[in-house]
Amino acid sequence: MINEFDLFKDFLRQQKLRWTPLRKMILDIFLCFDGHVQIETLHEKICAQDPSIGIATLYRTLKLLIDCGLVEAHSFQNGKKTYERMFHVRHHDHLICTRCEETVEFEHPLIEKYQIEICESYGFTLKSHRMELLGICKNCEKSGDSAWHLSKKTLLQSSYRLKQGTLQQTTRF
Amino acid sequence: MINEFDLFKDFLRQQKLRWTPLRKMILDIFLCFDGHVQIETLHEKICAQDPSIGIATLYRTLKLLIDCGLVEAHSFQNGKKTYERMFHVRHHDHLICTRCEETVEFEHPLIEKYQIEICESYGFTLKSHRMELLGICKNCEKSGDSAWHLSKKTLLQSSYRLKQGTLQQTTRF
DNA sequence: ATTATATTGATAATCGTTATCAATATTAAA
DNA sequence: TTTAATATTGATAACGATTATCAATATAAT
Numbered sequence: 001m002i003n004e005f006d007l008f009k010d011f012l013r014q015q016k017l018r019w020t021p022l023r024k025m026i027l028d029i030f031l032c033f034d035g036h037v038q039i040e041t042l043h044e045k046i047c048a049q050d051p052s053i054g055i056a057t058l059y060r061t062l063k064l065l066i067d068c069g070l071v072e073a074h075s076f077q078n079g080k081k082t083y084e085r086m087f088h089v090r091h092h093d094h095l096i097c098t099r100c101e102e103t104v105e106f107e108h109p110l111i112e113k114y115q116i117e118i119c120e121s122y123g124f125t126l127k128s129h130r131m132e133l134l135g136i137c138k139n140c141e142k143s144g145d146s147a148w149h150l151s152k153k154t155l156l157q158s159s160y161r162l163k164q165g166t167l168q169q170t171t172r173f
Numbered sequence: 174m175i176n177e178f179d180l181f182k183d184f185l186r187q188q189k190l191r192w193t194p195l196r197k198m199i200l201d202i203f204l205c206f207d208g209h210v211q212i213e214t215l216h217e218k219i220c221a222q223d224p225s226i227g228i229a230t231l232y233r234t235l236k237l238l239i240d241c242g243l244v245e246a247h248s249f250q251n252g253k254k255t256y257e258r259m260f261h262v263r264h265h266d267h268l269i270c271t272r273c274e275e276t277v278e279f280e281h282p283l284i285e286k287y288q289i290e291i292c293e294s295y296g297f298t299l300k301s302h303r304m305e306l307l308g309i310c311k312n313c314e315k316s317g318d319s320a321w322h323l324s325k326k327t328l329l330q331s332s333y334r335l336k337q338g339t340l341q342q343t344t345r346f
Numbered sequence: 347a348t349t350a351t352a353t354t355g356a357t358a359a360t361c362g363t364t365a366t367c368a369a370t371a372t373t374a375a376a
Numbered sequence: 377t378t379t380a381a382t383a384t385t386g387a388t389a390a391c392g393a394t395t396a397t398c399a400a401t402a403t404a405a406t
């Protein structure tokens with residue numbers, strides 16, 4: 001049964017690139033993680049094994065892993081990307097609380113089925129998908145906050161900082 | 174019937190912020206666009222009316238529009254964000270070609286229904302969702318690239334450039 | 347062996363986005 | 377109205393994640 005390492009090796013050979021100890025190590029460490037990993041996290045774990053490894057190599061290797069389909073990159077609002085294993089994992093989607101950021105993974109076979117139908121009707125070949133349900137979890141709902149949930153950034157704008165003392169009153173009405 | 178301008182005005186008043194001609198103008202221009210708009214596009218159109226307006230104000234105003242729920246930001250792989258109108262528009266999801274980035278909007282009532290069920294079963298209150306189906310559109314499928322679809326970035330890496338002449342052979346096998 | 351090519355780490359560059367700041371405009375208070 | 381307080385704005389510096397560059401080294405092909 002083919003595994004990630006074989007697939008990566010094949011890919012590299014086809015591209016006339018090289019299967020190096022470093023690339024093996026990075027793939028190895030990447031596969032330790034489930035779900036979405038950030039570069040930072042990977043880099044820390046890699047440095048624990050060998051601190052001499054540069055961040056550029058990590059980015060480069062991840063790009064190769066993406067190109068050969070083992071990994072998928074996702075962009076988030078904070079400007080960072082996360083990298084997700086795409087081989088030998090059961091697909092799942094995310095339910096995210098927008099207040100506390102609690103995340104629940106779920107899957108729903110019927111939704112998947114309709115996704116395929118939709119793609120076909122537009123002449124697309126479905127490769128993957130991302131579905132995020134954004135809501136408020138039970139706990140946060142109970143502790144009921146303001147109607148406008150301001151971003152931290154906005155709240156910290158200079159003009160807001162001046163009236164920091166009264167902020168609480170102005171944001172809940 | 175309440176409109177975007179009233180809603181924004183209300184929001185600003187509640188936050189003790191000001192309803193200025195500039196903010197009106199930016200909202201006005203933003204609403205000219207359907208679907209996803211990039212900062213760049215907005216800035217061009219705004220500068221056509223008044224070239225003295227700084228990009229920082231545009232970012233700031235967009236953040237306010239996000240905070241009051243009129244706009245939603247999406248992050249894309251190229252590191253740019255797009256801004257999408259979220260009021261008085263029918264909700265839709267996206268079908269995206271990962272090769273040419275062509276985007277199709279669609280909606281599917283049954284999927285929406287299941288989403289609500291899922292949320293309820295986890296005790297979440299659904300506020301919004303994002304669903305992106307990633308695939309290959311008909312055109313790109315036809316022009317059939319290699320099994321490994323290399324990112325432009327990877328192809329332009331220095332080591333690849335050296336064998337540029339033979340690139341075509343090495344990438345399709 | 348010798349040559350050609352790929353890999354690596356260090357670090358500079360890039361680029362979208364944010365923060366800072368001084369000048370100006372607006373609102374509130376007197 | 378005058379004055380004080382606060383918000384807005386534009387220019388531009390700073391930031392931070394990612395990428396490109398380059399010289400040194402490693403690996404493969406001949």
